[in-house]
Amino acid sequence: MQIIQPHYHAIARTAQDYEKMAMSGVVAVCEPAFWAGFDRKYAGTFVDYFRQISEFEPTRAADYGIRHFSWVAMNPKEAENTTLSHEVLEQMPQFFQNPNVIGVGEIGFHKTTRNEEEIFQAQVEMAVQHHQLILIHTPHLGDKVRGTKRTLEVLAGLNVDPERVWIDHVEEHTVKAPLDAGYWVGFTLYPITKCTPKRAVDMIEMYGRERLLVNSSADWGPSDPFTLQECVMELRRRGHSVQDAIEIFHNNPCHFLGQSPKWDIKPVRLEEIEVERPVLTPR
Numbered sequence: 001m002q003i004i005q006p007h008y009h010a011i012a013r014t015a016q017d018y019e020k021m022a023m024s025g026v027v028a029v030c031e032p033a034f035w036a037g038f039d040r041k042y043a044g045t046f047v048d049y050f051r052q053i054s055e056f057e058p059t060r061a062a063d064y065g066i067r068h069f070s071w072v073a074m075n076p077k078e079a080e081n082t083t084l085s086h087e088v089l090e091q092m093p094q095f096f097q098n099p100n101v102i103g104v105g106e107i108g109f110h111k112t113t114r115n116e117e118e119i120f121q122a123q124v125e126m127a128v129q130h131h132q133l134i135l136i137h138t139p140h141l142g143d144k145v146r147g148t149k150r151t152l153e154v155l156a157g158l159n160v161d162p163e164r165v166w167i168d169h170v171e172e173h174t175v176k177a178p179l180d181a182g183y184w185v186g187f188t189l190y191p192i193t194k195c196t197p198k199r200a201v202d203m204i205e206m207y208g209r210e211r212l213l214v215n216s217s218a219d220w221g222p223s224d225p226f227t228l229q230e231c232v233m234e235l236r237r238r239g240h241s242v243q244d245a246i247e248i249f250h251n252n253p254c255h256f257l258g259q260s261p262k263w264d265i266k267p268v269r270l271e272e273i274e275v276e277r278p279v280l281t282p283r
């Protein structure tokens with residue numbers, strides 16, 4: 001079973017996580033730029049952070065045979081500081097030349113403020129201008145519905161191709177609108193907040209597996225890279241095939257990320273080598 005972690009904050013994780021992921025089928029991770037847990041003071045700090053995720057982190061992943069791609073962005077939380085944000089935005093285009101950088105993300109809303117919206121919109125426009133993919137974070141539960149609604153309104157007013165936009169951290173009450181509008185959606189599986197493997201499979205059974213990316217985020221907070229493997233087991237227990245799991249956990253990321261010319265991992269079909277496997281029963 002080959003798995004891609006399309007949203008993974010590797011700098012917050014250990015080498016042992018890479019090793020165990022490699023042993024459990026992970027072939028690639030994609031690292032968006034996000035909040036470090038404290039507000040940074042200088043644009044230069046972001047530049048070094050972008051270098052870390054686009055130049056150094058791929059070498060750490062390569063030690064375990066895992067491909068590493070990255071996104072650059074001013075994250076939604078620090079976007080409240082518009083002066084700093086514009087300084088950071090000026091530095092971003094140079095990273096689009098990096099062979100591992102596939103887009104602009106994660107951007108979007110944290111508290112759905114006017115300042116956040118200004119920086120969100122500027123980054124969407126930059127991504128379109130530089131032919132970059134777009135990864136959008138949606139806010140935590142207190143503001144998720146309002147923030148998702150406003151995200152869709154802002155996008156509708158800009159010249160974006162929905163096929164090249166991924167709206168992440170959707171839950172039961174926010175999944176339908178982005179899908180109906182033609183965007184990709186992401187389920188983020190966390191041990192305590194956001195979504196669980198079982199709820200993710202419920203949503204897959206309700207809405208199908210098209211334009212869907214499942215991720216573990218796996219950052220410096222309570223998170224677990226192996227929630228994806230848990231989700232694969234849950235799918236199998238409900239009678240979905242291994243190829244169904246591959247479509248969701250490997251091939252869907254290849255279809256979305258493959259819109260970037262830098263992404264060269266191809267979808268796989270296991271039918272030819274499929275062996276008889278025991279039927280799993282639901283727990």
Ligand SMILES: [Zn+2]
Binds near residue numbers: 007032034106217219
């Ligand atoms: Zn993230």
